Amino acid sequence: MKALVxxxxxxxxxxxKAFGGKTPLEAADTPNLDALAAMGITGIVDPVAPGIRxxxxxxxxxxxxxxxxxxxxGRGPFEAAGMGIELRxxxxxxxCNFATVxxxxxxxxxxAGRIEDTSALVDALRNIRLPxxxxxxxxxxxxxxxxxxxxxxxxxxxxxxxxxxxxxxHPAQPLDDSAEARRTxxxxxxxxxxxxxxxxxxxxxxxxxxxxxxxxxxLLARGAGVVPKLESFSQRYRLSGACIATxxxxxxxxxxxxxxxxxxxxxxxxxxxxxxxxxxxVDFLLMNIKEADEAGHDHSPEKKVRVIxxxxxxxxxxxxxxxxxxxxxxSDHTTPCSVGDHTGDTVPILIAGPEVRTxxxxxxxxxxxxKGGLNRIRGMDLMPILLDLLNKSEKFxx
Amino acid sequence: MKALVxxxxxxxxxxxKAFGGKTPLEAADTPNLDALAAMGITGIVDPVAPGIRxxxxxxxxxxxxxxxxxxxxGRGPFEAAGMGIELRxxxxxxxCNFATVxxxxxxxxxxAGRIEDTSALVDALRNIRLPxxxxxxxxxxxxxxxxxxxxxxxxxxxxxxxxxxxxxxHPAQPLDDSAEARRTxxxxxxxxxxxxxxxxxxxxxxxxxxxxxxxxxxLLARGAGVVPKLESFSQRYRLSGACIATxxxxxxxxxxxxxxxxxxxxxxxxxxxxxxxxxxxVDFLLMNIKEADEAGHDHSPEKKVRVIxxxxxxxxxxxxxxxxxxxxxxSDHTTPCSVGDHTGDTVPILIAGPEVRTxxxxxxxxxxxxKGGLNRIRGMDLMPILLDLLNKSEKFxx
Numbered sequence: 001m002k003a004l005v006x007x008x009x010x011x012x013x014x015x016x017k018a019f020g021g022k023t024p025l026e027a028a029d030t031p032n033l034d035a036l037a038a039m040g041i042t043g044i045v046d047p048v049a050p051g052i053r054x055x056x057x058x059x060x061x062x063x064x065x066x067x068x069x070x071x072x073x074g075r076g077p078f079e080a081a082g083m084g085i086e087l088r089x090x091x092x093x094x095x096c097n098f099a100t101v102x103x104x105x106x107x108x109x110x111x112a113g114r115i116e117d118t119s120a121l122v123d124a125l126r127n128i129r130l131p132x133x134x135x136x137x138x139x140x141x142x143x144x145x146x147x148x149x150x151x152x153x154x155x156x157x158x159x160x161x162x163x164x165x166x167x168x169x170h171p172a173q174p175l176d177d178s179a180e181a182r183r184t185x186x187x188x189x190x191x192x193x194x195x196x197x198x199x200x201x202x203x204x205x206x207x208x209x210x211x212x213x214x215x216x217x218x219l220l221a222r223g224a225g226v227v228p229k230l231e232s233f234s235q236r237y238r239l240s241g242a243c244i245a246t247x248x249x250x251x252x253x254x255x256x257x258x259x260x261x262x263x264x265x266x267x268x269x270x271x272x273x274x275x276x277x278x279x280x281x282v283d284f285l286l287m288n289i290k291e292a293d294e295a296g297h298d299h300s301p302e303k304k305v306r307v308i309x310x311x312x313x314x315x316x317x318x319x320x321x322x323x324x325x326x327x328x329x330x331s332d333h334t335t336p337c338s339v340g341d342h343t344g345d346t347v348p349i350l351i352a353g354p355e356v357r358t359x360x361x362x363x364x365x366x367x368x369x370x371k372g373g374l375n376r377i378r379g380m381d382l383m384p385i386l387l388d389l390l391n392k393s394e395k396f397x398x
Numbered sequence: 399m400k401a402l403v404x405x406x407x408x409x410x411x412x413x414x415k416a417f418g419g420k421t422p423l424e425a426a427d428t429p430n431l432d433a434l435a436a437m438g439i440t441g442i443v444d445p446v447a448p449g450i451r452x453x454x455x456x457x458x459x460x461x462x463x464x465x466x467x468x469x470x471x472g473r474g475p476f477e478a479a480g481m482g483i484e485l486r487x488x489x490x491x492x493x494c495n496f497a498t499v500x501x502x503x504x505x506x507x508x509x510a511g512r513i514e515d516t517s518a519l520v521d522a523l524r525n526i527r528l529p530x531x532x533x534x535x536x537x538x539x540x541x542x543x544x545x546x547x548x549x550x551x552x553x554x555x556x557x558x559x560x561x562x563x564x565x566x567x568h569p570a571q572p573l574d575d576s577a578e579a580r581r582t583x584x585x586x587x588x589x590x591x592x593x594x595x596x597x598x599x600x601x602x603x604x605x606x607x608x609x610x611x612x613x614x615x616x617l618l619a620r621g622a623g624v625v626p627k628l629e630s631f632s633q634r635y636r637l638s639g640a641c642i643a644t645x646x647x648x649x650x651x652x653x654x655x656x657x658x659x660x661x662x663x664x665x666x667x668x669x670x671x672x673x674x675x676x677x678x679x680v681d682f683l684l685m686n687i688k689e690a691d692e693a694g695h696d697h698s699p700e701k702k703v704r705v706i707x708x709x710x711x712x713x714x715x716x717x718x719x720x721x722x723x724x725x726x727x728x729s730d731h732t733t734p735c736s737v738g739d740h741t742g743d744t745v746p747i748l749i750a751g752p753e754v755r756t757x758x759x760x761x762x763x764x765x766x767x768x769k770g771g772l773n774r775i776r777g778m779d780l781m782p783i784l785l786d787l788l789n790k791s792e793k794f795x796x
Contacts, residue, residue: 396456397470
């Protein structure tokens, strides 16, 4: 018996006026999701805790059974792992953007015109040496991850990214009184200053200026976090695990948990086949589908409905799998199109497979699942429930 | 106002194909349980936490309000208390079996032919003296409890019971690096060696050999645990408490909680009358009914249905009681006939009595109760809910 967990990022929503008060999930035509709900047990989930606005990162950690309140200090480490940097417990990592600043360090473009190729720039930045710290870098277009490795570091450092244009780059400041935070802030300041010098003079930016493109002449840092000790998924659960995702943060979480990471096909049906193929090898597959969340951030319930119907078609590929295995379909957080960002509402869940105690719910939606046999659980409850169904649990007591 | 908590051991189940997908509890004819559900409030319970496979011991501890994660280290202490050994906090206790081994200490029969009378053997073993430790023993047929009392002991000792036949007795090994664990393992080794010598030569075994019965010539130990400090039930809740049970482990938990233990009548109707009689004296009665669990372990849904219908007849005796008092009916864990062992599914609960906020559920079953007014609670929640209904709670705040 194997388990497939399909996490539809930001799928859950709130009632949409234009849909007569239905949510996009209620308005969409979802015969396959509804069939799974009918043959399964359903419920609602607080990804972290009631009312808490989970990020995709903290929610996925919880879904995999790692308490985000213990292991999550910032997005940096997961982003860095997702970009392929090999990390060690204690490393301090930042998410960065290549940005455009003027001669007064006023931010003109937080993404440097969404520059596509930053590999030469990153190579140049790798020449920077700072005392007592090893520096690691990786980039994907305008996005970049920066890692400091060494003794006496802290993640308690403020963002240099002002999160706005027409304001000056922020100084890196310690967020507590420790010597480690002061030192790390100084290191980030020094790194930023030298990176700016190198980027200003770099031929890539000379070319961009000649082409009237905004130069990528500053590295804005944010989301400092320390790499946690994550017990590997396979040791923790005695299950081999893999992850299919498109976003760096989800891949990073899976990598830090020691799971195999599979680059997702863009087409959903192709991706379903990828998943089934992967499940011939591994016991547990986490599949993240990003696009519903993007529709929510874009305030577009119509787009969300289209994504949901595409997900439903993909889920149709799993109806055979579920005869002898378990499938979970859920959302990682609510991204209401009305809000355009994550909220703390519950999300729907269904679990289908041979031994579930089915309920009377025959539709997969926020409100239908609220009447389900699971009632209300938390993200951290999922792995114990799955391990029990997979017969991988040990008895506590006798 | 008094409270009766009827715990139907292993009652809850999963859908049974032969029953058209009904659980045994759904398939059984249960007019009295359904009547209580109709007049009460219902819900589902995670005995310990979602997905966790509770033992009867950890679940009953939780139901009585003692956190098993704090007080439970192994089954030994509860079994020993159940067999009537007076225990003190810090004692280390083992569950043992009288077993048959050959001259190479290979286990031939883990229960020594289910030997019925071991009192003379236990008396002989009471002569064993070990340095710095007091030894206590009690037995019930082939089952035995062994207690070490003294300074510098630890429960972190492996089983000598190999849990299989045709393999050699396991050595007792320390499970951590502490001097206490090493010493306790040595004591158990030395005790086992000397017990074997005494048992080999004992006239009871000479007789058994002459009768071609397997000799009870080894004491296999398992389930080491340290006796926890359990605040007495009456102090904790200002309620006098009693327990009616048939199994040593449940009696042991009740004894360690300072509750009065009443040996259960075999007949369920007689047992119901016992309960009502006891409730004339005490405020709170816990009643454990073991047989549904046995049906689950035996993979027999038909047997489970018969047990459930007998329980239902018994519960009919309580319909008067509930006019002015509270009754709880629940299961301590799920024992699916398909699995033959405990699983981590939720269990149904009903609470009936004068002041409950009734719901629309009119049947007592796993799925009917999932729609109840209690929603999903945990075992540890029961005592606070009952104390509140009994008007024995204090306000937290003003």
